Amino acid sequence: MARIALIVNGSREVLEVEENKTLLSVLRNQLQLTGTKEGCGSGDCGACTVLMNGKAVNACLVLAMEADGQEITTIEGLGQTGNLHPLQSSFIAHGAIQCGFCTPGMVLAAKALLDENPHPTEEEIRKGLAGNLCRCTGYVKIVEAIQAVSSEI
Amino acid sequence: MIPFRYLRPSSLEEARDILARDGKAKLLGGGTDLLVQIRAEKCTPSCLIDLKGISGLSFIRSLPGKVVIGALTPISEICSSEVVRLRLPMLAQACGQLGGVQTRNKATLGGNLCNASPSAETACPLLVLEASVTISGKDRERTLSLLDFFIGPGMTALGPLEILKEITIPLPEGRIGTCYQKLGRRSAMEIAITNVAVSVQREGDRCLDPRIALGAVAPVPMRALAAESILKNAVWDLRRVDEAADSAARVCKPISDVRASDWYRREMVKVLVQRALRSAWEKAKI
Numbered sequence: 129m130a131r132i133a134l135i136v137n138g139s140r141e142v143l144e145v146e147e148n149k150t151l152l153s154v155l156r157n158q159l160q161l162t163g164t165k166e167g168c169g170s171g172d173c174g175a176c177t178v179l180m181n182g183k184a185v186n187a188c189l190v191l192a193m194e195a196d197g198q199e200i201t202t203i204e205g206l207g208q209t210g211n212l213h214p215l216q217s218s219f220i221a222h223g224a225i226q227c228g229f230c231t232p233g234m235v236l237a238a239k240a241l242l243d244e245n246p247h248p249t250e251e252e253i254r255k256g257l258a259g260n261l262c263r264c265t266g267y268v269k270i271v272e273a274i275q276a277v278s279s280e281i
Numbered sequence: 282m283i284p285f286r287y288l289r290p291s292s293l294e295e296a297r298d299i300l301a302r303d304g305k306a307k308l309l310g311g312g313t314d315l316l317v318q319i320r321a322e323k324c325t326p327s328c329l330i331d332l333k334g335i336s337g338l339s340f341i342r343s344l345p346g347k348v349v350i351g352a353l354t355p356i357s358e359i360c361s362s363e364v365v366r367l368r369l370p371m372l373a374q375a376c377g378q379l380g381g382v383q384t385r386n387k388a389t390l391g392g393n394l395c396n397a398s399p400s401a402e403t404a405c406p407l408l409v410l411e412a413s414v415t416i417s418g419k420d421r422e423r424t425l426s427l428l429d430f431f432i433g434p435g436m437t438a439l440g441p442l443e444i445l446k447e448i449t450i451p452l453p454e455g456r457i458g459t460c461y462q463k464l465g466r467r468s469a470m471e472i473a474i475t476n477v478a479v480s481v482q483r484e485g486d487r488c489l490d491p492r493i494a495l496g497a498v499a500p501v502p503m504r505a506l507a508a509e510s511i512l513k514n515a516v517w518d519l520r521r522v523d524e525a526a527d528s529a530a531r532v533c534k535p536i537s538d539v540r541a542s543d544w545y546r547r548e549m550v551k552v553l554v555q556r557a558l559r560s561a562w563e564k565a566k567i
Contacts (some may be wrong), residue, residue: 148283171384184386185386
């Protein structure tokens with residue numbers, strides 16, 4: 129066991145963690161932030177995407193110990209009921225959500241993309257989201273939702 | 282996941298001390314290969330030594346005649362580096378095809394090389410660029426050409442107490458054209474079925490210093506030397522390009538695995554080498 133201190137969604141958290149635990153496991157099981165999902169556990173699906181110091185990473189491949197001293201943003205930090213982030217509103221408005229399992233990861237990957245490149249081409253959007261799989265939607269409406277937000281920037 | 286200890290030394294000597302005490306400790310870079318292997322129990326370390334706590338291992342330095350990149354530099358930083366995009370565009374291009382954004386933000390150049398997959402994204406471009414690696418050992422540092430660094434699938438020339446420190450890439454001179462071609466079943470998040478990197482130096486209608494590297498088709502990333510000698514100092518013509526591509530396809534030693542069969546890989550070496558050579562030659566015009 130070891131102690132880590134990290135900033136999650138703007139709040140400082142001090143936690144005792146087992147050294148082999150992933151950030152994903154700690155977010156979900158110790159901080160009860162279950163918006164971040166486990167789709168594959170091997171960094172292939174992107175459902176566990178969070179922002180670490182503003183950069184999109186797969187939380188299943190980040191050890192909790194590696195997150196010590198870092199700033200983490202999860203989907204809960206992006207928007208809340210009644211106070212949605214523009215990306216969240218746009219996803220809803222464009223029908224970009226079916227089962228919703230990929231959505232938190234998609235939204236955070238989209239945020240990371242737009243933070244770096246506010247006006248991406250369609251190809252750049254698809255490339256920026258290449259690490260996020262969706263089994264339901266076929267991606268078209270996800271891309272449209274992101275384009276809509278981009279056009280407002 | 283199996284239990285393991287996590288240690289974060291603040292110097293290479295500290296890291297070496299841990300390695301010396303514990304033969305089952307593994308070095309951790311970005312973890313995007315290692316953690317996957319641990320989860321699949323293909324690797325069962327007692328302890329992970331996180332190198333990210335050691336300062337001075339993550340950098341991209343532009344020096345006269347060369348670029349030096351620290352082993353712990355994230356792949357995403359290499360993709361977006363101005364000096365790499367300008368002077369080593371093939372490396373930036375290959376890095377941009379490694380995994381997806383999330384992987385690139387965490388994976389490191391050193392990790393990609395030390396994992397030593399025959400299909401490693403950065404291997405072929407760096408072999409063509411004739412990069413060398415600087416390795417930190419107990420009492421000395423040594424430099425090795427990258428070609429000598431890979432000794433087998435997943436195996437490098439690193440000794441048990443050695444740590445890869447930095448990668449030195451000589452800057453190409455003259456009218457150089459380069460091209461990286463990766464073939465996969467999909468356009469991202471893919472391990473190459475076959476990947477190829479090529480560099481040609483153009484002088485008039487002659488090709489000087491052709492370099493061809495093949496990945497995912499041999500136990501290690503390799504240079505196709507016989508193919509190179511077909512083109513070397515010769516007048517460029519497509520017949521010779523075909524001959525070189527043919528030669529490269531003949532010398533590689535692909536295996537069949539879950540991604541592709543050996544005969545298909547061999548066919549694709551020929552196709553990718555042709556494409557890469559033609560593209561590199563065109564780029565050398567400018």
